[in-house]
Amino acid sequence: MTTRVRFAPxxxxxxxxxxxxxxxxxxxxxxxxxxxxxLRIEDTDAALRKxxxxxxxxxxxxxxxxxxxxxxxxxxxxxxxxxxxxxxxxASGHAYFCNLTRDQADELAKEAGLPAGYHGWxxxxxxxxxxxxxxxxxxxxxxxxxxxxxIRGEVRFNCAELxxxxxxxxxxxPTFLVAxxxxxxxMSITHVIRGEDLLNTVPxxxxxxxxxxxxxxxxxxxxxLLVNEQRKKLxxxxxxxxxxxxxxxxxxxxxxxxxLALLGWGPPDEKEIRPISEIVELFKLENVNKGSAFFDIxxxxxINGEYIRALPVEEFIEKSEPFVYGVDTEISWxxxxxxxxxxxMVAADVQQRVATFAEVPHYIGWLFSDSVEYDVESKGWKKxxxxxxxxxxxxxxxxxxxxxxxxxAEALNAAVSEVGDRLEARSQVPARVAITGTNAGIPLWDAxxxxxxxxxxxxxxxxxxxx
RNA sequence: GCCCCCAUCGUCCAGCGGCCUAGGACGCCUGCCUUUCACGCAGGUAACACGGGUUCGAAUCCCGUUGGGGGUGCCA
Numbered sequence: 001m002t003t004r005v006r007f008a009p010x011x012x013x014x015x016x017x018x019x020x021x022x023x024x025x026x027x028x029x030x031x032x033x034x035x036x037x038x039l040r041i042e043d044t045d046a047a048l049r050k051x052x053x054x055x056x057x058x059x060x061x062x063x064x065x066x067x068x069x070x071x072x073x074x075x076x077x078x079x080x081x082x083x084x085x086x087x088x089x090x091a092s093g094h095a096y097f098c099n100l101t102r103d104q105a106d107e108l109a110k111e112a113g114l115p116a117g118y119h120g121w122x123x124x125x126x127x128x129x130x131x132x133x134x135x136x137x138x139x140x141x142x143x144x145x146x147x148x149x150x151i152r153g154e155v156r157f158n159c160a161e162l163x164x165x166x167x168x169x170x171x172x173x174p175t176f177l178v179a180x181x182x183x184x185x186x187m188s189i190t191h192v193i194r195g196e197d198l199l200n201t202v203p204x205x206x207x208x209x210x211x212x213x214x215x216x217x218x219x220x221x222x223x224x225l226l227v228n229e230q231r232k233k234l235x236x237x238x239x240x241x242x243x244x245x246x247x248x249x250x251x252x253x254x255x256x257x258x259x260l261a262l263l264g265w266g267p268p269d270e271k272e273i274r275p276i277s278e279i280v281e282l283f284k285l286e287n288v289n290k291g292s293a294f295f296d297i298x299x300x301x302x303i304n305g306e307y308i309r310a311l312p313v314e315e316f317i318e319k320s321e322p323f324v325y326g327v328d329t330e331i332s333w334x335x336x337x338x339x340x341x342x343x344x345m346v347a348a349d350v351q352q353r354v355a356t357f358a359e360v361p362h363y364i365g366w367l368f369s370d371s372v373e374y375d376v377e378s379k380g381w382k383k384x385x386x387x388x389x390x391x392x393x394x395x396x397x398x399x400x401x402x403x404x405x406x407x408x409a410e411a412l413n414a415a416v417s418e419v420g421d422r423l424e425a426r427s428q429v430p431a432r433v434a435i436t437g438t439n440a441g442i443p444l445w446d447a448x449x450x451x452x453x454x455x456x457x458x459x460x461x462x463x464x465x466x467x
Numbered sequence: 468g469c470c471c472c473c474a475u476c477g478u479c480c481a482g483c484g485g486c487c488u489a490g491g492a493c494g495c496c497u498g499c500c501u502u503u504c505a506c507g508c509a510g511g512u513a514a515c516a517c518g519g520g521u522u523c524g525a526a527u528c529c530c531g532u533u534g535g536g537g538g539u540g541c542c543a
Binding site: 008009010012042044045047101102115116117134152155156157158161162163165166168169170171173175176177180195196197198199200201222224225227229231232233259262263264265266267268269270271272273287289290291292293294295296298299300301302303305309349352353354363380384413416417420426427428429431432433436438439440441442443444 | 468469470471472473474478479480481482483490491492493494502503504505506507535536537538539540541542543
């Protein structure tokens with residue numbers, strides 16, 4: 001039997017990194033065993049039926065290189081199958097109509113001294129279907145549901161704890177539980193790999209599965225959740241989790257995939273940064289961890305930096321374009337003043353310094369505008385311009401030398417060194433701060449020589465004025 | 468509250484009863500390299516939550532405690 005997995009997100013907006021990780025692990029598993037992956041959009045709730053959200057799922061997956069062989073299927077388009085299943089369950093006595101609202105159910109529970117929730121009050125009341133009726137599944141009063149989770153081992157639930165859950169809303173639409181069981185069966189899914197937050201829906205789905213006589217059940221594997229620094233499940237509301245946002249902030253898809261693969265799983269040989277093909281080869285679903293994992297941007301930055309540095313420089317330049325032209329990002333210069341040939345000249349030096357493409361403009365901004373900003377409160381300024389010795393003299397010496405020096409990198413460099421030697425002080429760092437605005441950056445002189453003499457002279461004067 | 472799940476350095480992972488005086492990576496710190504910052508290189512810091520068992524032997528198995536998380540919807 002062919003292994004078939006599915007990624008089945010609810011279309012609730014942009015694809016978030018947790019979902020991407022689920023998709024990735026499904027894909028990794030399918031690839032590692034030569035199986036198939038299908039994409040299914042779980043839009044049973046009419047409120048979720050927003051076509052623009054489909055793109056928000058499909059496009060990031062494609063960008064990440066997560067491929068599927070079938071789909072996307074839409075549960076909304078398979079509604080009739082789910083409705084039929086509900087009817088079948090009613091006919092066979094596995095389900096019944098209920099006309100209580102949530103509030104009424106809670107009220108009854110309170111009166112009966114039972115915990116909040118639904119306690120089967122409409123069972124055997126012979127309630128007829130009507131406009132305000134839902135259909136509830138009649139869960140067994142005793143016994144238990146036991147299953148083997150590939151990642152967690154044996155998990156068991158007591159049927160007595162399961163409430164008679166809703167399988168069809170009062171508007172007639174079946175809920176995700178039925179849709180899930182019916183679709184997984186129809187689509188011959190062999191392995192259901194998803195987040196741990198869905199673990200306790202398994203017994204309900206299995207009960208439905210048996211009641212509907214859907215045949216062999218799939219194997220389940222529940223992935224550890226991705227959490228924030230507070231160890232809470234990553235949420236769209238409070239965390240930065242949009243996959244596309246990460247990509248547009250200058251993270252490479254390959255780096256993101258590599259990082260995601262390392263959350264909940266690690267290669268036995270401990271080599272973390274490696275091509276996805278090797279990860280596919282080494283991936284074992286049963287080796288996935290049980291504990292939740294913190295989505296650590298610092299580590300992502302490191303991995304991304306490694307991937308950036310490994311790029312051929314031409315590719316680095318090409319991939320920097322959206323950032324140097326300010327497509328998604330802010331740039332400190334006027335687009336008309338941007339000089340691609342200057343960036344090309346310094347690209348290799350920039351490349352080994354950045355962790356994300358979004359950092360590229362910081363390293364080259366001083367090359368494309370007349371003036372730079374000095375932050376006199378910054379550590380760099382204080383260290384170079386306040387703690388440094390003979391700073392006014394150095395700046396004056398530079399200004400004087402630059403007034404008529406030959407305008408080449410070598411001559412500029414030599415002139416500044418000469419000033420330093422003469423004053424017996426370090427002149428290179430103050431020169432850098434005056435010219436670029438900061439004490440850290442790419443090799444100075446080749447780049448500085450592309451600036452106009454006037455511009456450099458004005459910056460030296462401006463820096464001196466701030467002393 | 469109830470149900471379920473989880474528990475190795477700050478973080479991510481390795482470890483599947485003896486190779487563990489617990490390994491790798493990120494971060495952090497130190498040094499080297501370097502006329503800046505990075506990169507690179509060499510070091511350092513730091514963990515088996517606790518208590519009971521089982522066993523000749525436990526980070527690894529079992530039980531409990533504590534702590535954390537997830538669920539508890541006519542969301543998925």
